[in-house]
Amino acid sequence: MGMFPAPPSIEGLTAVVTGGSRGLGFLMARELMARGCDVVLFARDGDELHRAVGRLTPSTMGSVRGVICDVRDKAAVRERIDEVVEDNGHLDVVFANAGIIQVGPADALGTEGFHDAMDAIFNGALNTAFAALPHLRSSPAGGRLALIGSVGGLLAVPHLLPYSCAKASVAVLAEGLYAEESPHGVSVTGIHPGLMRTGSHLHARFGGDRRREYAWFQALAGAPVLSMNAEHAAERIVTAVQRRRPRIVLSPLAKLGAVAHGLAPTTTTRLTTAASRLLPTGGGPGTAEGIEVQAQGQAPAPRLREWLGVLNERAADRFNQRGRHDGA
Numbered sequence: 001m002g003m004f005p006a007p008p009s010i011e012g013l014t015a016v017v018t019g020g021s022r023g024l025g026f027l028m029a030r031e032l033m034a035r036g037c038d039v040v041l042f043a044r045d046g047d048e049l050h051r052a053v054g055r056l057t058p059s060t061m062g063s064v065r066g067v068i069c070d071v072r073d074k075a076a077v078r079e080r081i082d083e084v085v086e087d088n089g090h091l092d093v094v095f096a097n098a099g100i101i102q103v104g105p106a107d108a109l110g111t112e113g114f115h116d117a118m119d120a121i122f123n124g125a126l127n128t129a130f131a132a133l134p135h136l137r138s139s140p141a142g143g144r145l146a147l148i149g150s151v152g153g154l155l156a157v158p159h160l161l162p163y164s165c166a167k168a169s170v171a172v173l174a175e176g177l178y179a180e181e182s183p184h185g186v187s188v189t190g191i192h193p194g195l196m197r198t199g200s201h202l203h204a205r206f207g208g209d210r211r212r213e214y215a216w217f218q219a220l221a222g223a224p225v226l227s228m229n230a231e232h233a234a235e236r237i238v239t240a241v242q243r244r245r246p247r248i249v250l251s252p253l254a255k256l257g258a259v260a261h262g263l264a265p266t267t268t269t270r271l272t273t274a275a276s277r278l279l280p281t282g283g284g285p286g287t288a289e290g291i292e293v294q295a296q297g298q299a300p301a302p303r304l305r306e307w308l309g310v311l312n313e314r315a316a317d318r319f320n321q322r323g324r325h326d327g328a
Contacts, residue, residue: 007242011036011061013141014088016081018071018128019098021048022320023198024148026056027234028095033062035238037093040084042069042077052320071098071124078131091135093241096128097148099166101200103217104207106161108283113207117162122169129177136186143186146241147174151194151254155261155268158276159213167192178246187244191237194254195220195227199321202291209283214293216279226253230319291322 015032019025020041029039029052039062043049049066056064069080085091099121102113125147136143152160153167174190181188201218221227228251240248249255261268288296 007239009036010093010141010242012038013092013139014038014040014084014090015093015095016040016042016084016091016128016132017095017097018042018069018124020095021045021052021066022203023200024193024196024230024234025095025097026052026320027198027230028097028237029064030056031234031238032093033064035061035242037062038088039064040088041066042071042080042098044068044070048320055320071096071127072119074123074127074131077127081128081131081135085135090139091132091143092139092141093144093146094128094132094136095146095148095241096125096170097146098124098128099148100163101160101204102162102207102287103159103204103213104210104283104287105159105279105281108208108285109162109287113287114162114165117166118169121163121166122173125170125173129173133177133181133184133186137181137184139186144189144241144244145177145181145186146189146191146237147177149174149190149192151192151249151251151257154192154249154258156272158272159208159279174247187241187246189241189245190247191240192247192249192254192258193228193233193237194249194251194257195223196230196233196250197222197227198230199319202289202294202321204290205287206290206293207283207287209280210288210293211296212280213283214290218290227251 015037017025017029017039020029021043029041032039033056041049041052041064046068049068053064053066067080069076071077100117102109102117129145132145136145147170149170150167152164153171156164171190174188178188201221204217206213233250236250249258
């Protein structure tokens with residue numbers, strides 16, 4: 001017998017996953033299907049959605065379909081959510097996962113980078129939550145809402161400042177909604193992963209010295225000790241939402257960073273300041289997507305960094321981050 005009782009079954013529930021066509025969203029959708037949910041993926045790219053549904057369809061448990069939706073568009077999110085309820089009869093579980101990642105010095109990303117991050121990450125989560133909550137309150141199973149934050153929202157991460165600011169807002173939203181929605185029978189879970197091997201480096205946008213920013217981000221996101229296996233992360237996230245936990249921080253390093261910042265914020269800030277001095281400087285204006293930087297050729301990298309990056313490249317192939325079907 002395990003230490004904890006099995007979480008309540010979610011078989012037969014209707015679940016929406018925004019940003020569900022690749023990466024962590026794709027994996028959470030797969031995990032929900034394995035537990036018997038009927039899953040609806042929201043994403044902006046129709047081709048990505050088509051590939052994702054094709055990869056997920058062989059599941060022997062729940063069903064899956066894709067819906068084109070830009071979570072930055074409040075009216076569109078509300079319309080798509082209402083359509084899901086009309087088609088399925090109820091809405092029970094929602095994962096607000098859509099977002100963007102920008103890597104580079106704050107002055108290279110500019111104020112526009114911060115506005116873009118807030119729009120895609122925070123406003124996307126806000127629009128999704130407010131469109132879904134009226135239906136989640138009516139769920140026969142008791143609604144569950146998951147807002148995907150990040151350890152980068154629990155402490156500031158140099159060269160990821162727009163991302164950190166937006167994820168910090170998501171963390172506060174999750175805590176506040178947990179308190180306010182409890183009387184309505186809806187649980188709200190704030191999810192705060194550390195680095196995960198999802199292949200997200202291909203769709204991140206890089207500013208400043210783009211080639212060197214890409215090189216360090218790809219390597220760290222693929223490092224076995226610093227980053228987490230994304231499939232294991234998805235399993236833990238879905239279980240936490242099943243159990244109606246208010247918050248989960250994933251990976252030992254992420255937990256250490258969050259606790260250290262809470263107990264000794266000045267010391268933590270000094271440490272991150274020291275770490276920031278190791279990051280690239282200079283570079284030209286504008287940003288480029290990781291897949292574009294990769295095509296142009298990375299900055300010269302030590303053998304160790306190249307080896308670490310391999311794990312993230314394999315994750316990109318498996319989790320629908322590329323524009324082709326390379327296997328499950």
